Amino acid sequence: MQDTTLIVKDSAGWKRQLSRAVRDPLELCRRLALDESLLPGAKGGHALFETCVPEAFLARITPADASDPLLRQVLPLSEETRAVSGFIDDPLEEAEQRPARGLIHKYHGRVLLIASPTCAVNCRYCFRRHFPYADNAPSRAQWLEALDYLRDDDSIREAIFSGGDPLAANDKQLAWLVDELEGIAHIKRLRIHTRLPVVIPDRVDDALLAWLSATRLQTVMVLHINHANEIDAAVVNACARLQKAGVTILNQSVILRGVNDSVAALEALSERLFEARILPYYLHVLDPVAGAAHFDVSDDEARELVDKLRERLPGFLMPRLVREIPGAPSKTPL
Ligand code: SF4
DSSP: OOOOOOOOOOTTHHHHHHHTSBOOHHHHHHHTTOOGGGHHHHHHHHHHSOOOBOHHHHTTSOTTOTTOTTHHHHSOOGGGGSOOTTOBSOTTOGGGGOSSTTEEEEETTEEEEEEESOOSSOOTTOTTTTOOGGGGOOOHHHHHHHHHHHHHOTTOOEEEEEESOGGGSOHHHHHHHHHHHHTSTTOOEEEEEESHHHHOGGGSOHHHHHHHHHOSSEEEEEEEOOSGGGOOHHHHHHHHHHHHTTOEEEEEEEOOTTTTOSHHHHHHHHHHHHHTTOEEEEEEOOOOBTTOGGGOOOHHHHHHHHHHHHTTSOGGGOOEEEEOOTTOSSOEEO
């Protein structure tokens, strides 16, 4: 177990780190001493979905190793520019599920709020890599309309901050949204899907903890971690601070070719998550988004891996293997 001494964080440090993230594929290749032959492909992928890698994440990547599992998640490749049958821009058909600007309503009892159109890292496999964020960035007046939708439907118990990465929004805006949600009696829970405490652990600063600690809503944070190497001492510390503020932390991963498509990698991930007191929640198979086909692991192979994983882990460290099927009333277990 890592040292989880709770260090007080000053605010705004994370914004500086975000503004200094590596956004040029040439710089990324140079910084990591990667073979120059990767550069043309990196530029091609970058033209379709820009590069973004914060320093704190870059520091966990082994230099001169093109197969590093963290690098594979963030380095654009020539494969992204190839059209592959069945891999499309909106694989989950979210365009059909937007009752108001900034909202996605897929499942009974919970609604997604697109709280930020940007991320702190651009993951090459992202199913929203083609999402029209510009059409879903509500003004304050439009947020009030979206909140009316939640107010008018008393079956909604849970608001989910999504994005982009919702924690890329500033705390003033997030605290305002939470305040509005607290005024809706039937909303009981706030769930936040984020990668920010992983890629920039300093995001878990005093300003974030202030509104998280103060809300009447039960708070759940779902981190997106795909490989054990993503969890260093700073991530463990950030999670400890969140837990101390009363936040339940879960993790969901995507099974990705060349990143975590082995029993050993998945086992190490669950073990490492639990060392940080994070419970594995979902293991998704890849959504068939255009530009990410090279990450695909078939459903049969994923099932086989999970069957073997079950022989090595206690039940509470087993993520549920699921696929998201557009129009289905929940995630579909595989
Ligand atoms: S942080 Fe999440 S939303 Fe942003 S690029 Fe990565 S997977 Fe996509």
